[in-house]
Amino acid sequence: MKPDFIIKKLDLSKIYVLSLLYDLFLVIYSFGIRLVSTWNKKAKLWLKGRENFFENLRNTYTVGPNKKVWMHCSSLGEFEQGRPVLKKLMENDPGISVVITFFSPSGYEIARNDKDFRQVYYMPMDSLLNAKKLLDILKPDIVLWVKYEYWHYYLQEIKKRKIPLLLISGVYQQNQVFFKWYGSFYRKMLECFTHFFVQNVSSKDQLQKLIAGEKITVSGDTRCDRVINIAENFTEVDGIANFCANKKVIVAGSTWEDDEAEWTHFVKTHPEIKFIIAPHEIDDENLTDIKKEFPGSIFYSEWMEKQVPGDNTLNCLIIDNIGKLSRLYKYATITYVGGGFAYNGLHNILEAAVYGKPVIFGPEYEKNFEAEELIDCSGAISIENALELEKVVNGLLDNEEEITSRGTAAKNYIYSNAGASKKIIEYIQENRLLIS
Template identity: 45%
Template sequence: MLLLYILGIRVYHVIILIFSLFNSKAKLFIRGRKNLFNEIKQQVDAGEKHVWFHFASLGEFEQGRPVLEKLKVLFPAKKIVVTFFSPSGYEIRKNYALADVFYLPIDTAHNARRFLDLINPEMAIFTKYEFWHFYFKELKNRNIPLYVISGIFRPNQVFFKWYGGFYRQILKAVSYFFVQNEESKRLLNSIGLFNAMVSGDTRFDRVYENAKSPKKLTKVEAFIGNSPTLICGSTWPEDENLLSALPEKYPDWKFIIAPHEIHESHIESIEKQFPIGSVRFSVLNSNNQTPNAEYQTLIVDNIGMLSSLYQYGKLAYIGGGFGAGIHNTLEAAAFGLPVIFGPKYDKFQEAKDLIILSVAKSISAGDELLTAFESFAANEIARIAAKKYVGDKKGATDKIISTIIQPNQP
């Protein structure tokens, strides 16, 4: 199985190399790893101990960020190294002030040894998932504590299959699991791993703090005026196709669309689906005058505004539910927004919870979107319940920190 794993890593790398010839993300993936070890050597003092945080992408960074920042507050002298697997995380957070930020070198035995030699970690913290054989093995060989935070496991994962022995061995390198729910803990127990605590999801801490002091967006405020507003976050073409019917049916509402992908062809596609009364944020922002009242739909053509946009909404639509899975519903719920999303939400416990609480609805077609929209449009009870749900679930960060710092007190 190890040989198959090594082969799989190499094949994946070759595929990315091929895709990099015409795909911008793949190009960033390859380019970002060129001369990577020299870059790390120049920026990181191997003579000092570091705390290593690894995130798959931007979503996992925001999820694990409360732990990183709380650790830095408690121990400001600690040096932190952050790695990302995906360009969508690295490119957005490469200038993050609290850490040295790099791409994660591809998982090979040589890379794992060389990387750990360079960053000299006193502990490693992985958020939610990504379980790399050689990195985990090397951490264990060096007796470096390895923590998985906000972990979540499902019965259909390879770890819990009869043929998953190799992957179960990877999990055995983890010093402690901080998981989101009881099911995850039971699954780990079922394969002989009892080093687990149900600490909850650190995303609740992140979105709760964000909702307390969001960034003020004056141009957005001027665009909205006194109109009720639907915030459409991280949308994909399938989502936008359904949403395009709403502005005409609800002329008194404003609509803000913050798509997951902001390349020019996608923005142009959205403009074609919302041809009347739509404007790009970049155009609005470059105009010193007050936005014209005729604008009904604002298309956000940048990255980084979404978490602050929700403060201006009355209702939210979360994209991704017609693809791999929905994006972050908690950012909206933290502001007291009921949420609507597509059918693929089964991997997200918070989405299931919100549906049970009647503050979220899953839809599969346009008529269902209209029904959900109308049911939430003036539902103040749902707004209160959404905000309370987030407030009740916060606290995972403190549980994690209090456990991992005990053997590392100064």
């Protein structure tokens, strides 16, 4: 058996090597982004958003009379999880200053147009210098980190400055790097957090292998609070009711090419049903390809100019802009959520479930525990291929009672998991993290 000092020395050596590999990864990533940006729109936005970053931040960052909150999100999904927490904080104290940073363009582009949040920025690439400069400018009193992304230098600098750091809507599984034999470098990042708010009990059980249980709270998913708020304050989407024309409606949201391929035959052979497709990617090339696959289709922008209710030649509406999907599911008889045929996995199914509609998706949902729970409570159905999809959809359309019962189960699941934001706010208040 090795003496403790030898074991500690070996661990430190391993962390040092992994730290060097991490720095190498950052260099390669930066180089790769620049290379990909020559043809990729998102990569171009990623670079453009970081040009003259600190100069722009110094010129635009303003603070109110009270405490300062910094929330970091990877992308749009994480923003939707963090948003209800920020909204409650701002309602409780209108004088607080809120700044939001993003790693991905998809989240940034949506959030910067959100009237509730005025200070939205990209996060500079992780480095010791960038971390120091950013924190010197922001001087946050509390930092909220949403679900994913662990940036070593930022987290270490926050810890060094003794700023309360909360992780919200966390999910932890055995296959994550923290729990691997080579994960010591990433385990050090977990030690930077003051408290963890995780989505389910299994996440707490897993995280407790590394972190003391008193630092972990099972709060649920803050997205439930978000989708409930959207549903309960629903506003009509212009032109959609006219398109649906009191027919049975299937809304397919956040679709990729593989998802759309599963629907092609069914849409062509069921002209009596209205279909609304909201692709995940809305660049011109992708939209043109989708329109070719569905002959009786029209873009939403075209429909808004035309709007001829009762036009039986059109049964498929392709949404060619962003920001409407969370309300489109309201019009559905049956919903379908994309991403379940891709490696990255399923998109947000809670947006559809909250309206009390059955949810269908593909087989790749292992990263989404809520998908498993919705299946278990009969609120959702997973399909493997187009034949199974058509069988499931036809079965539902022929059975109104099943549509109702599955929809009710889906809605009940959302409401039974509400309240995550409240638990986080209560922790902040009880620990006086935003009290002057």
